[in-house]
Amino acid sequence: MNIDLIRLLVDFGMLVLIWMVQLVVYPGMCHYKTEDLNSWHKIYTKRIAVIVAPLMIVQVLVSVVQFFNRIDIYTAGSIIFIIIIWLLTFLIFVPLHNSIGPDKSCERITNNLVSKNWWRTGLWSLLFIWTFFENL
Structure with missing residues (x-):
């Protein structure tokens, strides 16, 4: 398999993943009871890491x-682009995820995740578009 095709597929995978997180996962967090969110979040982060980390x-x-x-x-x-996305992920999103707990406001955390995640969503979207047109 050609390296450019691998890149296109990986960038597409990240595009789909980030839009799903932005539109479904992060906004859906507040549909859990406060006491359930903390336990679900621990399960979610382990499971999503199996997909996100390799990509x-x-x-x-x-x-x-x-x-x-x-x-x-x-x-x-x-x-x-990738360096900026990694910096955003590890400097902003890991601490935000770590702040989720039973004593925290779900709405505040979710609003922070959704509003700040637009940066990563935009960057991964632009990166895929650039990769797509680069490989036409």
Whole structure:
């Protein structure tokens, strides 16, 4: 399988995943009772990590290989996008997820997750579109 096709498939996977999280998962968190959200969230984060972690790791590895095979605005720019997304994920979203607890306001946390996640949703969407047109 061609590296560009792998990249396109991984970027598409991240696109679908981030839109599902943005439109379904994060807003749906407040449909749990406060005491149930904490226990469900622990299950959710373990399960979603099985999907997200491999996709993110493959995405960065493939983009680095592409960069060293062909240095251009697309390969350099996509690495910058991915770095920004990783920074947002680990500096903003991991702490937000860690703040979920039985004594916290579900609405406040969910609103924070949804409003801040638009940045990642936008970046992963733009990255997929760029990858798609780069591979036409």
